[in-house]
Amino acid sequence: MSSFLFGFALVLLVSLGARDQLLVARLAGRTGPGLVVAGVVAATISAGAMAWAGTLIADLLFPAAKQMLVAFALAAAAFELAWPNREQAPAEPTHSVIAAFIVLLARQIGDAGRFIVFALAVATALPWLAAAGGALGGAAALVLGWVMGAGLEKALPLRLIRFVLAALLAIAAVAVGLAARGII
Numbered sequence: 001m002s003s004f005l006f007g008f009a010l011v012l013l014v015s016l017g018a019r020d021q022l023l024v025a026r027l028a029g030r031t032g033p034g035l036v037v038a039g040v041v042a043a044t045i046s047a048g049a050m051a052w053a054g055t056l057i058a059d060l061l062f063p064a065a066k067q068m069l070v071a072f073a074l075a076a077a078a079f080e081l082a083w084p085n086r087e088q089a090p091a092e093p094t095h096s097v098i099a100a101f102i103v104l105l106a107r108q109i110g111d112a113g114r115f116i117v118f119a120l121a122v123a124t125a126l127p128w129l130a131a132a133g134g135a136l137g138g139a140a141a142l143v144l145g146w147v148m149g150a151g152l153e154k155a156l157p158l159r160l161i162r163f164v165l166a167a168l169l170a171i172a173a174v175a176v177g178l179a180a181r182g183i184i
Contacts, residue, residue, distance in 0.1 A: 003124040007133025008140075010120075011047070011113040014077060014165055015141030017158030019085055020107040023100075025145035025152040031095050036146045038101035043138030046108035047117045051131030054121030066122050067180030073119035074173035077112035081166035084159075104142075112169070113138050 015021055024039055054073075058066050108114055117134035121127035145152055152158075178184045 003120055003126045003129035004133035007047075007117055007120050007130040008137040009133075010116045011134040011137030012140050013137075014081060014112040014116060014162075014169075015138055016156065016165075017085070017153075017162050018107075018111050018113065018141065019087065020104050020111065020138075021141050021145040022085065022087070022153070022158075023104065023107070023145075024142050025149055027100070028146045028149040031097075031100070033146075034097040035100050036143055038097045039104050039142035039146075040139040042101055042104040042108055043142060044135040046105055046114050047131045047134035047138060049109065050114040050118040051121040051127045051134070054118040055127045058122040058127075064180050064182075067176055070119045070123045071173045071177035071180060073115045073122065074169050074176060077115035077119070078166045078169035078173060080110065080112040080115065081162045081169065108138065112165075113141075 020039065020042075024035060027035055057069065061069060113134060117130055120130035120134070124130055148155060175184065
């Protein structure tokens with residue numbers, strides 16, 4: 001159960017101000033609820049894919065190597081969080097749910113939330129609970145973006161939140177990596 005809760009909470013946190021959430025927030029006033037459905041499906045598929053990949057790779061590794069893989073996944077999540085998002089609101093001429101789904105899925109596969117799901121899948125004995133928690137956390141972040149709409153970027157200091165989370169994940173990555181090497 002802790003895999004599910006960690007997956008849910010961590011993915012929800014690191015998805016604040018993420019590219020997929022901002023896209024949904026920026027398109028919220030121009031599209032219907034199909035955008036949220038596409039986002040929820042994309043979050044489910046991306047979390048499942050990353051949990052499956054984490055499980056597949058973890059089965060090939062020794063315990064210390066698994067810890068190093070978790071450290072690398074956390075470092076990748078920290079890097080993604082720190083990377084600035086300078087995208088503008090898209091000019092969406094088609095209002096296509098399928099196009100939105102493809103774009104959201106592509107953005108989610110390499111975002112911090114899915115790296116967290118990957119790390120939890122490697123580190124825990126129940127990777128599918130991590131996937132379910134990650135999918136629910138990602139879906140909740142997208143629903144929050146859709147509900148808040150354009151006000152999301154004004155209501156929260158998203159850049160500061162993402163920098164703080166990046167620093168925390170970087171510290172966690174270093175700690176896990178040093179523990180894997182037997183240094184701490």
